[in-house]
Amino acid sequence: MTKLILILGDQLCPQISSLNGAIKNRDTVLMCEVMAEATYVGHHKKKIAFVFSAMRHFAEELRKAGYTVRYTRIDDENNAGSFTGELKRAIDDLKPQSICVTEPGEWRVLEGMKLWSEAFAIPVDMRPDDRFLASHEDFKTWSAGRKSLTMEFFYRDMRRRTGLLMQGEEPVGGRWNFDEENRNPAKPDLFRPRHPRFSPDEITRDVLAIVERLFPDNFGKLDGFGFAVTRADAQNVLESFIADFLPAFGETQDAMLQDDPFLNHSLLSFYINAGLLDALAVCRAAERAYFDGRAPINAVEGFIRQIIGWREYMRGIYWHAGPDYVDRNFFENARPLPWFYWSGKTDMNCLSTVINETIQHAYAHHIQRLMITGNFALLxxxxxxAVHIWYLEVYADAYEWVELPNVVGMSQFADGGFLGTKPYAASGNYINRMSDYCGTCRFDPKKRIGDDACPFNALYWDFLARNRAKLRSNRRLAQAYATWDRMDEGTQHDLRRQASRFLAELK
Structure with a gap:
C-alpha cells in the first residue's frame, strides 16, 4: 500500500510521527512551499527565508537517508499555491493509496486537512505530534475540574512526568521555581561571547534571492541572515548556549540592553518550533549542565520552565480554548496598531529599539515582547x-499555537484571565529599572505630567482607571488601585488628561 507522506515546514524532524513505518523505496514524502502559507499574514522576510531554507535542507537530509522526496519550490511554475492543491497534483501523478500526515499546529490548517479524505477519496492517516510532551488528551485531563488553569501547577506536573530536575518526588534545590533570582538588570559586557551565526550556503542564497523577489514589501530585512538551517547547525547553537550563555541566563533573563539584543538568551525557539531540535533533548542538555556544575540551578530551572512549562502550556491552552480564542477582547479595545510598530520610528526609545531590532533580526526576547511592545499595546x-497578527508576522519563531495565547492571553489579557492571573501592565519605572533604554530617551521615566514625561506613566494609570469595573476584583491589582485611590482628584485628572492627549495624537 503506497503512501504519500506530507511533511509541513514546522515538522523538520526525522522522528516526526508521519514517517513512522514509512517504506523508503515505496512511499513518497511530499514537501511544498506554498503561497497560501507564505501570505496568510505578511511574514517577516527572514522568517520566510528561514523556513524555506530549512525545508530544503531537510529534504536533502531525507534524500540522503534513502527517502523518495517530491519537493515543490515556491517559484515552481506549476505550484498550486496550497497544501490541498499540491496534494492533488501529487495524487494525480503518483496514485497513492493513502495520505499520511502529522497533525498541524494550527486550527486553520487542521480545518483544511479534515476535508482531504472526502476530497481525494482515499484514506488520510492524521497522526499525533508526539514531539510535544503533553498530548491534547493529557492537557484535557489536567485541566478538567480546575477553577483556574495556572501554569505553575501544570509545570510541576510536567517536571514530575519528565523527571527533569527532580529527586524522587521533590524538586532539586528544594523549590519548584527560582524566578525571584532571575529579575536582575544587566550591564553592558564587552566580553560576553558572541552567539553563533552561519553564512548562507548555496541553497540559502537561492532562497534569499527568491524571497526578496517575491516578497519585496514584507516587513523586515534580509541582510545579515545568519540562522541555522540544518539540524547540525542548530545543534551547534544549543551547544554554544549551554557552554557560553546558560550560566548567566537566569540572572539576566528579564533584563534589556540597547546594544545587546540577545544577551544570554538561547536563540533556540526558532529551531525547536521548526523541528530542527527536540524540546526534551534541549532540556536534558541544560539539566546535565547543572548536575555537572557548569550552570546554577536558577538558570537551568528558569530555562527548562520556559520549555516544558510555558511552551507546552501555551500549546495546551491554544487547543483547549478553541478557534474562537483569537476573537477574545475582554477590554473591548479597538484602537488601530500605531504605524511605528512597522517603521520603528517613535521618540519612545524603548519601543524604537525593540521594533528596530525586530526589523533586523525577526527576534526579540520574551521580556521585550511582553513588557515593551505588548505592555504599550495593552495600556x-x-x-x-491586531496585536496578535503583528506578533505572528514579525517573529521567526512565531506559530499561532504558541504566539496566540502568549499575546491574547498573557500580554493583552484579552481573555479576561482564562490564562493569566493579572494584566502585565507597567509604567516607565519598570522599563527604567530593567533596561538602559531610558538613558537616551527624550522622555523622563520619573515624570508623569508634561511634554517630557514618559508616556507609559500616564497610560498606566489611565489603563487602571478606565478598566476599574473589569479589574477591581483582581487581588493582584489591589495595591495599584489603593495607590490610585490615595491620589487627589487633581492628580488623577491630570494623569488621565495627559494620557488622553497622547492617545489622541497616536497614529
Missing amino acids: AGIDPK
Whole structure:
C-alpha cells in the first residue's frame, strides 16, 4: 500500500510521527512551499527565508537517508499555491493509496486537512505530534475540574512526568521555581561571547534571492541572515548556549540592553518550533549542565520552565480554548496598531529599539515582547487581534499555537484571565529599572505630567482607571488601585488628561 507522506515546514524532524513505518523505496514524502502559507499574514522576510531554507535542507537530509522526496519550490511554475492543491497534483501523478500526515499546529490548517479524505477519496492517516510532551488528551485531563488553569501547577506536573530536575518526588534545590533570582538588570559586557551565526550556503542564497523577489514589501530585512538551517547547525547553537550563555541566563533573563539584543538568551525557539531540535533533548542538555556544575540551578530551572512549562502550556491552552480564542477582547479595545510598530520610528526609545531590532533580526526576547511592545499595546487600548497578527508576522519563531495565547492571553489579557492571573501592565519605572533604554530617551521615566514625561506613566494609570469595573476584583491589582485611590482628584485628572492627549495624537 503506497503512501504519500506530507511533511509541513514546522515538522523538520526525522522522528516526526508521519514517517513512522514509512517504506523508503515505496512511499513518497511530499514537501511544498506554498503561497497560501507564505501570505496568510505578511511574514517577516527572514522568517520566510528561514523556513524555506530549512525545508530544503531537510529534504536533502531525507534524500540522503534513502527517502523518495517530491519537493515543490515556491517559484515552481506549476505550484498550486496550497497544501490541498499540491496534494492533488501529487495524487494525480503518483496514485497513492493513502495520505499520511502529522497533525498541524494550527486550527486553520487542521480545518483544511479534515476535508482531504472526502476530497481525494482515499484514506488520510492524521497522526499525533508526539514531539510535544503533553498530548491534547493529557492537557484535557489536567485541566478538567480546575477553577483556574495556572501554569505553575501544570509545570510541576510536567517536571514530575519528565523527571527533569527532580529527586524522587521533590524538586532539586528544594523549590519548584527560582524566578525571584532571575529579575536582575544587566550591564553592558564587552566580553560576553558572541552567539553563533552561519553564512548562507548555496541553497540559502537561492532562497534569499527568491524571497526578496517575491516578497519585496514584507516587513523586515534580509541582510545579515545568519540562522541555522540544518539540524547540525542548530545543534551547534544549543551547544554554544549551554557552554557560553546558560550560566548567566537566569540572572539576566528579564533584563534589556540597547546594544545587546540577545544577551544570554538561547536563540533556540526558532529551531525547536521548526523541528530542527527536540524540546526534551534541549532540556536534558541544560539539566546535565547543572548536575555537572557548569550552570546554577536558577538558570537551568528558569530555562527548562520556559520549555516544558510555558511552551507546552501555551500549546495546551491554544487547543483547549478553541478557534474562537483569537476573537477574545475582554477590554473591548479597538484602537488601530500605531504605524511605528512597522517603521520603528517613535521618540519612545524603548519601543524604537525593540521594533528596530525586530526589523533586523525577526527576534526579540520574551521580556521585550511582553513588557515593551505588548505592555504599550495593552495600556494604549490597541485591538488585541491586531496585536496578535503583528506578533505572528514579525517573529521567526512565531506559530499561532504558541504566539496566540502568549499575546491574547498573557500580554493583552484579552481573555479576561482564562490564562493569566493579572494584566502585565507597567509604567516607565519598570522599563527604567530593567533596561538602559531610558538613558537616551527624550522622555523622563520619573515624570508623569508634561511634554517630557514618559508616556507609559500616564497610560498606566489611565489603563487602571478606565478598566476599574473589569479589574477591581483582581487581588493582584489591589495595591495599584489603593495607590490610585490615595491620589487627589487633581492628580488623577491630570494623569488621565495627559494620557488622553497622547492617545489622541497616536497614529
